[in-house]
Amino acid sequence: MSNIIYIGYEFKVKPMQPGVEILVAELGYSGFESFVETETGVTAYIQKVDWNESILDDVRILNSDEFEINFTFNEIEQTNWNQEWEKNFNPIVVDNVCAVRAPFHEKSNTTFDIVIEPKMSFGTGHHETTHMMIQHILKNDFINKSVLDMGCGTGVLAILAEMKGAKPVDAVDYDNWCYLNSIENVDRNNCKHITVIEGDASVLKNKKYDIIIANINRNILLKDMATYVSCLNENGALFLSGFYNDDIPIIKAECEKHLLNFKEKLERNNWVSLKFLN
Template identity: 45%
Template sequence: MDYLEFKIKCLDEFREILIAELSMIGFDSFLETEEGIDAYALRSDFDQAEFDEVIAKYKDEAQVTLEEGILPKVNWNAEWEKNYDPIAVDDLVYVRASFHTPQPQYKHEIIINPKMSFGTGHHATTFQMLRHQGQIDHQGKRVLDVGSGTGILAVMAHLLGASSVEAFDIDDWCVENGNENFDLNVLETRMKLGTIREVNPSGEFDIILANINKNVLLDEMEIYAQLLKEDGDLLLSGFYTEDIEDLQTCAKPLGLDLVSSQSKDNWAALILKKTS
């Protein structure tokens, strides 16, 4: 069946936002390029009106331009192999696809066959979350990964010695892909489908990972605080540096104090600790 192909040029900081928006209207595959993203949808799943609405929403702010085409009989494995380069986060972890050569000089290695570009480590938010994970003791800890995407952060928690890892996402395609990546990395847990309220994780967690977006983080912050153990760590990303103050203002009254922050390409990441 033929795929519709859209080569979208945009500002770098809008790549992940556009991927998220388009994935909600029938697009099922994405490739990041030097100038933006290539987005693909089955002709039968494509809705022109919904697509036009998304593009119009970001056209000016993200400086969007696009080219449309038809791509028959896509060999996605070949496309990923051409466009997906491995990355290294310091000497902590080497993130690669199954067709890349292993690099044993790194402390850890994660195999991610992304299919969509959520959480491959290339985006600044995922990169910083992995780096922050390397600064937190996971040994024997109970970890919750909120909005897990490809499952890369859950896999990192497993490699760092977590005793149990729970993960979920609102997108059934991400759940399927995440579980495939769990199998590749010998992680026995299964990713669940739903929001944090729908999944309703029970008990307390030593570490909560949430790389989503500002609005979701603000909406769910109280739930994170309730699920986090005393002296537990909450790692957040998915928002801009100018949003840090808003996140802190929301977190502080809930007993969540800022421990560390970093930024990359104007994307921020925080470590918050639950205090009495």
């Protein structure tokens, strides 16, 4: 698979809150897949193949009298991405137990210390959805559980799952940069039980897991839910994120259609993460 080209939009937003939160939500529905908050607003990324000149037509906040929003956009070169992350990527600590940091940060004294060099991949723990997925992993038993990290991004969730005792672990992403970055990060964290796979839900045929982690977006989750359920072992757990509070009814309805039972909700700045059991 050839390298995927991204279009990056740099938005300047006044006032920042709740402007950035609303903007990110609407951009997510329009197909943007990753976001980096800046001092003046947010930078949003969409794959060039998904981009068109009318991509912002349904982003209503851009026409709101309550906010002043300006933007520029350009293609993102892969070689520039590391520099962008080094400028914006600060170490984080989740629940005083798990640290996610870059190689240039000092080692933490937390129980789990994960070293991630993100490149173009999405999922450093900074975004609310990844943060909540880390919380789910910390709270649940992963010892000797077979795990799927679907839409693995940097591989951070697969890495934490192995640190929590999971094996084997499959980390899957259709983005070539994410695939290569996950391989690097798996090796960087000395993981031995993670297999990184490049592809979409079609690569899951005949696979079975005790736990499935899927932090993607609402539309992909709905489209691939039947596949996830078919891959889930009896008494398995499914953790979902990448959507908002308003999306819960449609997500729950799809899960219940496949006989999954809702167990827990985490919420962070209007983003949510849900746990289901079969």
